[in-house]
Amino acid sequence: MRKMTIRTRLTLVVGGMLLAGGLLLLGITYLLVFQQLGDKLFVTKTIGEDLPLPGAGVAGDLATQFRGEVRSDASRAVLTQGSIALAVVVALGLAFSWLIAGRLLQPLHRVTETARRIAGAPDRGLHERIALRGPYDEVKELADTFDLMIARLDKSFDVQRRFIVNASHELRTPLTLNRTLLEVSTEHPDAAPELRQLGRTLLAVNERHERLIDGLLLLARSERAVGDRSYVDLADVVTHVAAQHQDDGTVKVTSVADEAPTMGNAVLLERLVHNLVENGVRHNVPAGGWVRVESGTRPDGVFVTVSNSGPVVPRYEIPNLFEPFRRLGTERAAGPGAGLGLSIVRAVAAAHGGKVFADPRDGGGLTVTVILPTAASSEYPT
Incomplete structure (x- = not known):
C-alpha cells in the first residue's frame, strides 16, 4: 500500500484541526443560543396583545408550547446552517492548506529532482549543485549539506580516475621497453635455447601485464557516462x-x-x-x-x-x-x-x-x- 505524501498529510492535519475547532465553536454557539432562548423568550400574539405568562391556564400552556417550538426551530437552524458553514470553511481550509503545503515543499522537490538527475547521469551529474537560495532554515540546511556531500563525492571520483589513468600510463612505458628488450634478446642469433625459452616466458608475463594495464584504462573510461552517442x-x-x-x-x-x-x-x-x-x-x-x-x-x-x-x-x-x-x-x-x-x-x-x-x-x-x-x-x- 502506497503511503501518503507529506503534502497530503499536512493538508489532512490542517483540515482536521479546522474541523475540530469548527465543531467546538459550533457546540459553544449552540449552547449559548439554547440558553438565551430559555431565559429571554417573549411570546406575543400576532395582533400585538400580550399572552398570559406560563401557568395562567390554557393560554399559558399554549405559550409554553409555542416557546418550545421556537427554541427547537432555532436550535435546528443553528445546527443546520452552522454545519453547512463549517463544511464550507473546512473545504476552503483544505484547498488553501494544499496550496500552501505545495509552496512550502517546493525546495524539497528541487532537492529530489537534482538527486534524480545525478543518479541518472553519475559522471556529469556530480558537477551539478542545488544552490538553494533563501533564508537559512531546515530546508536550506538540507540542500547545503547535500551540495557538500556531492562535492566530496565528485572530488573523490576525480582523484580515483586520475590515479588509475596516470598510473596506467606510467606503467605502460616500462612494459613497452621490457617487451622490446626481450624480443631483441630472444631473436639474437647467439642466444642460447635456455635464454630463448626464458625470454618467451617473460614475454608472456609482460603481455599479461600489458593487458592488465589496458583493461584498467578501459575500465576507468567505461565507468564514465557516455557523452557523445x-x-x-x-x-x-x-x-x-x-x-x-x-x-x-x-x-x-x-x-x-x-x-x-x-x-x-x-x-x-x-x-x-x-x-x-x-x-x-x-x-x-x-x-x-x-x-x-x-x-x-x-x-x-x-x-x-x-x-x-x-x-x-x-x-x-x-x-x-x-x-x-x-x-x-x-x-x-x-x-x-x-x-x-x-x-x-x-x-x-x-x-x-x-x-x-x-x-x-x-x-x-x-x-x-x-x-x-x-x-x-x-x-x-x-
Whole structure:
C-alpha cells in the first residue's frame, strides 16, 4: 500500500484541526443560543396583545408550547446552517492548506529532482549543485549539506580516475621497453635455447601485464557516462565479434543477430560483446565446447545474450564474477586474462544506462544478458 505524501498529510492535519475547532465553536454557539432562548423568550400574539405568562391556564400552556417550538426551530437552524458553514470553511481550509503545503515543499522537490538527475547521469551529474537560495532554515540546511556531500563525492571520483589513468600510463612505458628488450634478446642469433625459452616466458608475463594495464584504462573510461552517442545496431556488433572468434580452437561460436538498435559508443559496445564472447570461450570445457551469441529486442530494451558450455557455476558465486580481479573460486588466479572482463562489461552497460545479469546453466556454463535502452525511432539513421 502506497503511503501518503507529506503534502497530503499536512493538508489532512490542517483540515482536521479546522474541523475540530469548527465543531467546538459550533457546540459553544449552540449552547449559548439554547440558553438565551430559555431565559429571554417573549411570546406575543400576532395582533400585538400580550399572552398570559406560563401557568395562567390554557393560554399559558399554549405559550409554553409555542416557546418550545421556537427554541427547537432555532436550535435546528443553528445546527443546520452552522454545519453547512463549517463544511464550507473546512473545504476552503483544505484547498488553501494544499496550496500552501505545495509552496512550502517546493525546495524539497528541487532537492529530489537534482538527486534524480545525478543518479541518472553519475559522471556529469556530480558537477551539478542545488544552490538553494533563501533564508537559512531546515530546508536550506538540507540542500547545503547535500551540495557538500556531492562535492566530496565528485572530488573523490576525480582523484580515483586520475590515479588509475596516470598510473596506467606510467606503467605502460616500462612494459613497452621490457617487451622490446626481450624480443631483441630472444631473436639474437647467439642466444642460447635456455635464454630463448626464458625470454618467451617473460614475454608472456609482460603481455599479461600489458593487458592488465589496458583493461584498467578501459575500465576507468567505461565507468564514465557516455557523452557523445551515436546509433548502433547491436546485431552488427554481434556478427562482427562472432566472426572474429570462429577459429577459437575446439570451441564453436555461433550467433543469431536480430536487429537491436540503441544509442551509445560503438567502440565500447564492441568491447562489451567481445569480452562476453572471450569470457565464454576461455571458461569452457576442454573439448566440444560452444558459445552462442544472440541479439534482439524485448519490452524493456534491446539485449545481447551470451551462453556457453563450461564448468558448473554456483549461483552464490555469480556476483563475485563481476568484481575486478575475481574469478570462480579465486581472488587473482594465474591465467591469460586479467580478471577485468566482466567488470568492464558491467561498467560499459552502466555507462549506457543498461544493466547486466548472469544465470548459471543446469548443464554447466553461464548465460549472461545485457539490456540497454532502445533507440527512439526518430534517432534511426536515414
